[in-house]
Amino acid sequence: MQSIPLPTIANSLIDSFQRTHRSLRISVTDRCNIRCQYCMPAGLVQFLPRNQLLTYEQIEMLVRALVPVGITRLRLTGGEPLVRAKLDTLVKLLASVPGIESIALTTNAMLLAEQIDALIEAGLRNINISLDTLRESVFKELSRRDGLEKVLTGIDAAVKRGLKPKLNAVLLRDINLEDATELVEFALERELTVRFIEYMPLDADGSWDGTQMISGDELRVLLKKRFGPMELLDRDDPARPSTNYGFQNRTGTVGFIDSVSKPFCGACDRLRITAEGLMRNCLFGKEEWDLRPYLQGEYNPEQLVERVRECVASKFAAHGIGTPEFVSPERTMHRIGG
Numbered sequence: 144m145q146s147i148p149l150p151t152i153a154n155s156l157i158d159s160f161q162r163t164h165r166s167l168r169i170s171v172t173d174r175c176n177i178r179c180q181y182c183m184p185a186g187l188v189q190f191l192p193r194n195q196l197l198t199y200e201q202i203e204m205l206v207r208a209l210v211p212v213g214i215t216r217l218r219l220t221g222g223e224p225l226v227r228a229k230l231d232t233l234v235k236l237l238a239s240v241p242g243i244e245s246i247a248l249t250t251n252a253m254l255l256a257e258q259i260d261a262l263i264e265a266g267l268r269n270i271n272i273s274l275d276t277l278r279e280s281v282f283k284e285l286s287r288r289d290g291l292e293k294v295l296t297g298i299d300a301a302v303k304r305g306l307k308p309k310l311n312a313v314l315l316r317d318i319n320l321e322d323a324t325e326l327v328e329f330a331l332e333r334e335l336t337v338r339f340i341e342y343m344p345l346d347a348d349g350s351w352d353g354t355q356m357i358s359g360d361e362l363r364v365l366l367k368k369r370f371g372p373m374e375l376l377d378r379d380d381p382a383r384p385s386t387n388y389g390f391q392n393r394t395g396t397v398g399f400i401d402s403v404s405k406p407f408c409g410a411c412d413r414l415r416i417t418a419e420g421l422m423r424n425c426l427f428g429k430e431e432w433d434l435r436p437y438l439q440g441e442y443n444p445e446q447l448v449e450r451v452r453e454c455v456a457s458k459f460a461a462h463g464i465g466t467p468e469f470v471s472p473e474r475t476m477h478r479i480g481g
C-alpha cells in the first residue's frame with residue numbers, strides 16, 4: 144500500500160477555537176432534478192456550466208492533498224449528486240486514496256435504484272436519503288416536482304442491498320409537519336433511523352423567518368404523544384450533528400439535527416468544497432477560498448494546503464443565527480452542498 148505522511152497535531156487543520164477538521168463535504172454539482180422550496184428558488188435557476196465543475200480527477204487531487212493533514216471522512220453531496228454522470232467512478236477514485244476512512248453520499252434517491260449496484264461496487268456503504276413526506280401531493284408542493292415513487296424505490300433498492308440508509312427530513316410547519324409521525328413509522332418498520340433537520344435560513348427566496356421551522360424541542364413533544372417516552376442516547380461521535388433518542392415502547396431510534404435551536408458549532412469538524420472549487424468553512428460563511436488555481440495546471444499540494452489553512456483559520460466560533468448581526472449567505476443550499 145502507498146504510504147502517506149500521517150497527520151500530526153502540528154500539521155492538522157485546527158482552527159482558532161481548537162476544532163480539528165476531519166470531514167470534507169464535496170459538492171459534485173449544483174444541479175438537481177427537483178426544486179425543494181427550502182433549498183432552491185422557484186424561478187429559473189442558473190446552473191454552473193458543466194465545464195466549470197471540478198473534474199473527478201481534481202476532486203481526487205484535493206482529497207489526496209488533504210489526507211496528510213487529517214481529512215479522513217468524505218461526503219458527496221450537491222445539488223443532487225446522482226445527476227452528475229458516472230458518480231461511481233468518483234467513489235472508486237476516492238476509495239483508492241489511502242487514509243480515507245469513510246465515503247458517504249447524501250441524495251434525494253430518485254436515481255438511486257439505477258445506480259446502487261455501481262455505487263456499492265465502487266465502495267460506497269454509507270447513504271443519507273432525504274425524505275420529507277410519504278404523500279405525493281405534499282412531495283409535489285414541497286419539491287415542486289413529482290417523484291415520491293422514485294424516492295421510495297431508491298430507498299427500497301438500498302435496503303435490499305443490505306445498506307441502512309439514514310433518512311433525513313426537513314419539516315415546514317404549514318406543509319409537512321403532520322408527516323412527522325408517519326416518517327418515524329416508515330423508518331422503524333424498515334429498521335432505519337429518520338433524522339429531523341431544523342429548517343435553516345438557506346432558502347433561495349429569503350423567506351426564512353423562523354415561523355415555518357419546527358424546533359427539535361417542539362417535535363420531541365409531538366413524537367412522545369404518539370410513541371411514548373424517549374430516551375436520550377449517548378453520542379458516539381462528538382462531531383455527529385444529530386442527537387439520537389431511543390423509544391421505551393419501540394425498537395429503533397430517531398435523530399434530531401437541531402442546527403438552529405441548539406447549534407453544534409463547538410464540535411464542528413467540517414469543511415466544504417463547492418462544485419466549482421471554492422472552499423467554505425461554514426454553511427453560513429460569507430467568505431470562500433478559491434482552490435481552482437492549485438488544481439489546474441501544475442499541481443502544488445503544499446500551496447493548496449496553505450490556502451485551506453487560511454480558510455480554517457478564518458472560521459467563526461458559531462453560525463450566529465438569531466443574533467442581530469446574522470445575515471443569510473447569498474449562496475443557497477443547493478449551491479453550497481448540504
Ligand code: SAM
Binds near residue numbers: 182312
Ligand atoms: N440533493 C441531495 C438531498 O436532497 O439529499 C443532497 C443535497 S441537499 C442540499 C442536502 C440536505 O440538505 C438534504 O437533506 C436537505 O433536506 C437539506 N436541506 C436543504 N436545504 C435546507 C434548509 N434550508 N434547511 C435545512 N436543511 C436543508
Ligand code: SF4
Binds near residue numbers: 175177286477
Ligand atoms: Fe435538490 Fe436536495 Fe436541494 Fe431538494 S434538498 S432541491 S433534492 S439539492
